[in-house]
Amino acid sequence: MNVFRFFRLHANSWSIMSIIFMLLILSPTLSIFVQIFEKPNENWTHIQEFLLKNYIQNTITIVFFTGLFSILVGVSLAWFVTAYTFPLRRFFKWGLILPLAIPPYIGAYTYHGIVNYTGVLQSTLRNEFNITANPAYFDIMNIPGAIFIFTIFLYPYVYIITRAYLEQQSASLIENARLLGSGPLELFFHVIMPISRTAIIGGASLVILEVLNDYGVVSYFGIQVFTTAIFQAWFGMSDVASAIKLAGMLMAIVFLILFLEKVLRGRKQYSYSNAKVRPLEPISLSREKTILLFVYVLFIFTIGFLIPFVQLFQWMMLTYEKVISPDFLQLIFNSVYVSLISSFLIMIIALVIGNFTRLADSPWSKAVSRITVLGYSIPGAVIAIGVLTFFLWLDRHLNMVYTALGIDAPIILSLSLVMLIFAYVSRFLAIGFNPVDAGFDKIGRSFTEASRLLGTSLMRTFFKVDLPMIRGAVFGGFTLVFIEVMKELPLTLLLQPFNFYTLSTKAFQYANDEAVHEAALASMLIILISGLSIFVFHAVLEKEKK
Amino acid sequence: MVMQLQNVTFSYRNAKEKTIQHMSMEMEKGEILTILGQSGSGKSTVLRLIAGLEVPEEGMMTINGSTMFDQETFVQPEKRGVGMVFQDYALFPHMTVAGNIKFGLKKMKRTERNDRLASVIELVGLKGFEKRYPHELSGGQQQRVALARAMAPNPSIILFDEPFSNLDADLQIKIRDELRTILKKAGITAIFVTHDQADARAIADRVILMEKGHIVKIGTPDLILC
Ligand SMILES: Nc1ncnc2c1ncn2[C@@H]1O[C@H](COP(=O)(O)OP(=O)(O)OP(=O)(O)O)[C@@H](O)[C@H]1O
Ligand SMILES: [Mg+2]
Numbered sequence: 001m002n003v004f005r006f007f008r009l010h011a012n013s014w015s016i017m018s019i020i021f022m023l024l025i026l027s028p029t030l031s032i033f034v035q036i037f038e039k040p041n042e043n044w045t046h047i048q049e050f051l052l053k054n055y056i057q058n059t060i061t062i063v064f065f066t067g068l069f070s071i072l073v074g075v076s077l078a079w080f081v082t083a084y085t086f087p088l089r090r091f092f093k094w095g096l097i098l099p100l101a102i103p104p105y106i107g108a109y110t111y112h113g114i115v116n117y118t119g120v121l122q123s124t125l126r127n128e129f130n131i132t133a134n135p136a137y138f139d140i141m142n143i144p145g146a147i148f149i150f151t152i153f154l155y156p157y158v159y160i161i162t163r164a165y166l167e168q169q170s171a172s173l174i175e176n177a178r179l180l181g182s183g184p185l186e187l188f189f190h191v192i193m194p195i196s197r198t199a200i201i202g203g204a205s206l207v208i209l210e211v212l213n214d215y216g217v218v219s220y221f222g223i224q225v226f227t228t229a230i231f232q233a234w235f236g237m238s239d240v241a242s243a244i245k246l247a248g249m250l251m252a253i254v255f256l257i258l259f260l261e262k263v264l265r266g267r268k269q270y271s272y273s274n275a276k277v278r279p280l281e282p283i284s285l286s287r288e289k290t291i292l293l294f295v296y297v298l299f300i301f302t303i304g305f306l307i308p309f310v311q312l313f314q315w316m317m318l319t320y321e322k323v324i325s326p327d328f329l330q331l332i333f334n335s336v337y338v339s340l341i342s343s344f345l346i347m348i349i350a351l352v353i354g355n356f357t358r359l360a361d362s363p364w365s366k367a368v369s370r371i372t373v374l375g376y377s378i379p380g381a382v383i384a385i386g387v388l389t390f391f392l393w394l395d396r397h398l399n400m401v402y403t404a405l406g407i408d409a410p411i412i413l414s415l416s417l418v419m420l421i422f423a424y425v426s427r428f429l430a431i432g433f434n435p436v437d438a439g440f441d442k443i444g445r446s447f448t449e450a451s452r453l454l455g456t457s458l459m460r461t462f463f464k465v466d467l468p469m470i471r472g473a474v475f476g477g478f479t480l481v482f483i484e485v486m487k488e489l490p491l492t493l494l495l496q497p498f499n500f501y502t503l504s505t506k507a508f509q510y511a512n513d514e515a516v517h518e519a520a521l522a523s524m525l526i527i528l529i530s531g532l533s534i535f536v537f538h539a540v541l542e543k544e545k546k
Numbered sequence: 547m548v549m550q551l552q553n554v555t556f557s558y559r560n561a562k563e564k565t566i567q568h569m570s571m572e573m574e575k576g577e578i579l580t581i582l583g584q585s586g587s588g589k590s591t592v593l594r595l596i597a598g599l600e601v602p603e604e605g606m607m608t609i610n611g612s613t614m615f616d617q618e619t620f621v622q623p624e625k626r627g628v629g630m631v632f633q634d635y636a637l638f639p640h641m642t643v644a645g646n647i648k649f650g651l652k653k654m655k656r657t658e659r660n661d662r663l664a665s666v667i668e669l670v671g672l673k674g675f676e677k678r679y680p681h682e683l684s685g686g687q688q689q690r691v692a693l694a695r696a697m698a699p700n701p702s703i704i705l706f707d708e709p710f711s712n713l714d715a716d717l718q719i720k721i722r723d724e725l726r727t728i729l730k731k732a733g734i735t736a737i738f739v740t741h742d743q744a745d746a747r748a749i750a751d752r753v754i755l756m757e758k759g760h761i762v763k764i765g766t767p768d769l770i771l772c
Contacts, residue, residue, distance in 0.1 A: 362559065449599050450636040452623040454650030455699055464649075468640045 012458060018356040021349050022368055025375060025426045028386025035389065036248035044242045051229065059225045059253070062146055063208050069151040070207045071200055073300060074158025079192050082166045083174065085284045086294045092301060099304030100156040101530040103487050105216020106523045107153045109511035110308040115140055141221040150211050152304040158203030165199035171280040198265045205261040212254060213379040215490035216508055226250040227381045227490060234494065240389065247382040254377055315520035323521045331522065335502040338417065339485040342424040343478045346432040349425065350477065354436040355462060369437065376430035380491030387423040387495065420495045427491060428484050432477040439473030476536060483533035487526055548702055548735045549573045554605030556595055565591050567759045573735055578726065580738045580746040583756035589739040593705045597630050598623035609702050629696035629704040633711060635688050637680040643691050644676040650699040666694040669728055686717050693725070697734065706738045710745060722748050743771050
């Protein structure tokens with residue numbers, strides 16, 4: 001086929017726009033890659049010599065133990081909920097997901113507020129029981145504390161995926177094992193864990209990526225890891241070069257994790273298979289065992305959701321009159337504003353790229369959709385650094401344009417909301433893209449083909465046929481992105497314009513300024529909105545299953 | 547001659563062998579042609595090539611004398627004037643029967659469009675069903691809507707990909723005969739794909755027998771099907 005005809009066939013507005021979007025989205029990551037090998041400066045030599053080992057050690061320790069504990073908690077809960085009957089089982093089935101609504105950074109300062117010297121725990125001990133315990137016992141601002149926080153607020157990733165898997169795939173296997181006389185422990189370690197391997201690894205890698213993305217918890221607890229180091233290099237020393245190198249290394253770790261996930265998972269993808277599999281019938285245990293099980297489930301729910309929620313609620317009641325002010329309303333406005341714009345842009349880009357990859361259906365269009373979803377694995381701080389250097393570069397090159405327009409400022413884009421929103425789009429595109437992609441997948445191509453054979457152009461077909469048919473998925477994606485942007489912390493902290501705060505950055509700032517109580521209202525709002533996200537996600541998922 | 551294919555060759559991207567090899571054929575106006583062949587012989591692919599849904603590697607095709615594809619040109623499906631009735635009908639679920647049928651008529655004036663709607667509805671015998679949604683119709687009714695929708699813009703050819711496979715046996719025979727009557731009455735040129743000999747015999751003026759991407763026989767049903 002000659003080249004000329006190839007271009008005429010494939011160069012439609014969808015492919016061109018997709019390529020442009022892709023290049024834009026890739027540019028921050030690329031700009032890190034380009035600069036990562038630049039000659040190191042003195043500062044970097046210092047970091048490398050004295051600090052890097054510490055960053056790596058801390059990161060590995062936290063990632064390893066959080067991964068391990070999340071798996072233990074998540075898989076055991078998934079197993080108990082599917083296999084055994086106990087009181088309130090139906091409630092816990094989704095209630096155990098709720099800790100996910102509390103972003104770990106909010107969990108971190110809430111728990112610190114509970115256990116510190118003036119917190120409810122120590123003061124109760126002092127005042128009611130006259131016990132003055134060694135404050136060191138209550139110090140959670142350390143690595144074990146961070147692991148605790150990450151585990152209790154992130155284990156739901158493992159729980160959700162494993163539970164879905166166990167519910168759908170395992171009835172006959174488990175019943176067979178039971179008939180062969182396996183005891184519960186044996187069943188758990190020799191049957192449940194191995195057969196749900198792919199699901200567990202999928203969930204655990206989500207947990208780990210969240211941990212690597214985190215800045216709020218580690219910085220609040222004063223733990224040195226890559227994200228905190230990036231912030232220090234950037235804000236503390238204005239050392240862009242070192243920040244880039246650190247971001248590059250963090251990205252390398254992320255790729256390593258993604259690679260390991262692929263290898264460990266093997267060739268099997270865990271899938272929500274559509275086949276109607278017979279669900280596993282839960283059985284009842286002896287009275288003592290049931291009580292034990294109930295206590296365990298209740299305990300996790302209590303520390304993962306109930307305690308922080310109630311505590312925040314109480315603080316909120318203490319402070320809301322003081323906190324609510326025009327400034328606070330401005331915060332809400334800011335959050336909603338950036339979230340709305342980002343969600344809109346993301347859904348538009350997701351639709352363009354989704355439609356393009358579906359129609360082109362070739363290896364390179366598949367590559368485009370892979371790259372599209374990669375952004376979500378890359379930590380916010382890394383994306384922020386990439387976007388920042390990319391925009392500084394843009395500003396340098398647009399300088400002439402600014403001068404020509406009579407604007408007397410060296411940098412414009414790098415100080416504006418454009419940059420923040422650009423970064424949100426590259427990080428969260430996957431969240432909007434996945435439902436769109438699934439929606440297109442579900443409707444297939446025959447409606448589009450039918451429309452074109454009725455004389456309708458690709459563009460018109462998109463608006464008249466494709467879009468109306470996947471609007472549920474588009475709405476779901478929009479909501480999820482909106483909430484994700486509302487909660488975002490590290491990227492926003494790095495890129496928010498001067499004097500521009502969102503609910504999450506303000507809450508974090510309050511907490512850092514020892515004003516944990518004042519942070520409660522903003523935190524509560526974020527939690528409520530995240531709770532909504534969980535609800536929407538499941539509503540969409542349930543609908544997709546039908 | 548309404549349509550002519552010459553020496554068309556095509557393979558799917560990840561296929562080892564050519565799906566369609568050096569295929570040539572012609573059709574006269576008002577003719578009903580049936581492509582018969584085993585599963586995987588490439589029948590659907592031929593229709594997709596004629597419709598413009600796949601891009602051939604070699605060969606050329608004309609419709610009413612103008613080139614649809616050759617080494618230089620490729621006319622997009624929406625510009626070909628080819629109608630198609632899909633195996634699963636692909637009726638737009640978010641539009642009514644009338645909406646579906648009028649979908650291909652946007653170039654017409656309003657009154658003209660409504661007249662055309664009325665006449666094709668009449669032709670397929672679905673009067674009174676205009677306001678229904680596809681999921682509120684039976685399989686046979688859906689099939690007739692799909693036919694009406696494909697006929698409405700007056701295409702040069704209508705392609706049918708196993709149009710009866712979703713219907714039960716009794717209905718299949720009834721609709722098959724009905725369909726031939728409708729097509730002949732309207733003077734429509736049509737290609738049917740099927741792997742059922744009885745279908746081919748009942749409906750076709752001419753039959754093409756395909757095997758592994760080749761045409762092995764062309765002729766009247768009596769000649770081919772014995
Ligand atoms: N999208 C595709 N990608 C790759 N190969 C395909 C694709 N569609 C069809 N094929 C292959 O091309 C060959 C011809 O397929 P085609 O659908 O034209 O057969 P058919 O004669 O219509 O069969 P059936 O009677 O089962 O519908 C088959 O070997 C099939 O596996
Ligand atoms: Mg076929």
